Amino acid sequence: MIEVKNLCKRFDNQAAVNNLSFRVESGQFCMLVGTSGCGKSTTLRMVNRLIEPSSGQILINDQDVTSLPPEQLRRRIGYAIQGVGLFPHKTIYQNIATVPRLLGWNKGDINARVAELLTLFKLDVDTFAGKYPHQLSGGEQQRVGVARALAARPELLLMDEPFGALDPLTREHLQDELLRVQKLLGITIIMVTHDLEEAVKMADVIAVMDKGEILQMDTPEALLRHPRAGFVQNLVGGLDRALRLLTIQQVSEVMTTLNAGTLPPSTPTISHGTNLRDALSLLIWEHAERLGVVNDAGDVIGQVAMAELLQQGART
Numbered sequence: 141m142i143e144v145k146n147l148c149k150r151f152d153n154q155a156a157v158n159n160l161s162f163r164v165e166s167g168q169f170c171m172l173v174g175t176s177g178c179g180k181s182t183t184l185r186m187v188n189r190l191i192e193p194s195s196g197q198i199l200i201n202d203q204d205v206t207s208l209p210p211e212q213l214r215r216r217i218g219y220a221i222q223g224v225g226l227f228p229h230k231t232i233y234q235n236i237a238t239v240p241r242l243l244g245w246n247k248g249d250i251n252a253r254v255a256e257l258l259t260l261f262k263l264d265v266d267t268f269a270g271k272y273p274h275q276l277s278g279g280e281q282q283r284v285g286v287a288r289a290l291a292a293r294p295e296l297l298l299m300d301e302p303f304g305a306l307d308p309l310t311r312e313h314l315q316d317e318l319l320r321v322q323k324l325l326g327i328t329i330i331m332v333t334h335d336l337e338e339a340v341k342m343a344d345v346i347a348v349m350d351k352g353e354i355l356q357m358d359t360p361e362a363l364l365r366h367p368r369a370g371f372v373q374n375l376v377g378g379l380d381r382a383l384r385l386l387t388i389q390q391v392s393e394v395m396t397t398l399n400a401g402t403l404p405p406s407t408p409t410i411s412h413g414t415n416l417r418d419a420l421s422l423l424i425w426e427h428a429e430r431l432g433v434v435n436d437a438g439d440v441i442g443q444v445a446m447a448e449l450l451q452q453g454a455r456t
């Protein structure tokens with residue numbers, strides 16, 4: 141659990157972070173969103189002491205981050221940034237092995253961990269371990285950046301716009317992969333993003349910042365349904381809000397259960413893990429009134445109708 145108490149940072153007497161207090165529970169995915177210059181990166185970098193606070197306190201599992209030397213602290217906290225920051229003259233293997241080596245892991249454990257992480261991020265070990273960063277695509281480099289940040293099994297992962305420079309499709313793949321890996325490892329993540337769609341899709345909790353302060357910290361659904369008047373309301377948008385609400389629910393959560401064989405054969409089908417926004421899109425595209433919902437084996441297990449989807453995105 142991360143607890144930030146009355147955190148302040150001033151640069152040249154200007155407040156970049158102003159009396160910030162928040163808490164992120166273990167295993168939670170927390171997103172910091174807000175406009176440029178509102179203090180997101182400064183907040184993140186105070187957690188791993190790349191920046192020292194002017195005042196206030198940060199506790200990780202009740203331990204004050206200042207009680208450890210910064211280098212030692214950073215070996216316990218993963219950090220992944222936009223543009224990756226891989227070491228150009230080191231192979232992918234050596235990049236991922238950096239912190240485990242510093243921590244004195246034995247060779248066998250390092251080899252196993254590098255292989256495990258590359259596999260986790262769907263990078264073939266034999267193909268990638270010996271390559272250099274410039275031989276990889278941007279998306280592959282970014283995967284390696286996250287794998288490196290996770291190498292020493294940190295209790296906390298800090299990410300600063302890690303997918304900011306990627307094309308939308310690669311970005312979406314990596315978001316899905318990160319979510320899968322996070323669920324698998326149960327790691328706590330604090331991530332900075334400009335992108336509200338990304339925050340809504342990935343976060344358990346979103347902190348909206350403006351001028352060095354948190355204006356609202358809530359679940360994506362609560363934030364979309366009940367944004368505070370003013371800045372937060374403007375940020376989460378007007379009518380877009382309905383579509384964003386649809387992205388945070390899967391068809392399996394709203395479908396009506398059905399026994400196989402009871403839908404007309406011409407009914408279009410959709411996987412149970414699809415979000416409601418994509419389901420709505422398919423309904424419109426197919427000019428259909430309802431969709432069959434299929435499980436991973438392809439069996440029809442339910443149905444969703446247009447009316448149910450519209451209700452989920454409606455103002456409550």
Ligand SMILES: Nc1ncnc2c1ncn2[C@@H]1O[C@H](COP(=O)(O)OP(=O)(O)OP(=O)(O)O)[C@@H](O)[C@H]1O
Binds near residue numbers: 152174175178181183
């Ligand atoms: N080293 C520094 N020296 C002086 N001012 C700084 C320094 N680092 C950040 N600032 C200022 O602090 C404020 C917050 O910066 P920060 O990088 O935390 O914002 P941000 O929300 O992460 O922005 P962005 O989304 O553009 O990265 C800005 O006004 C910035 O100019």
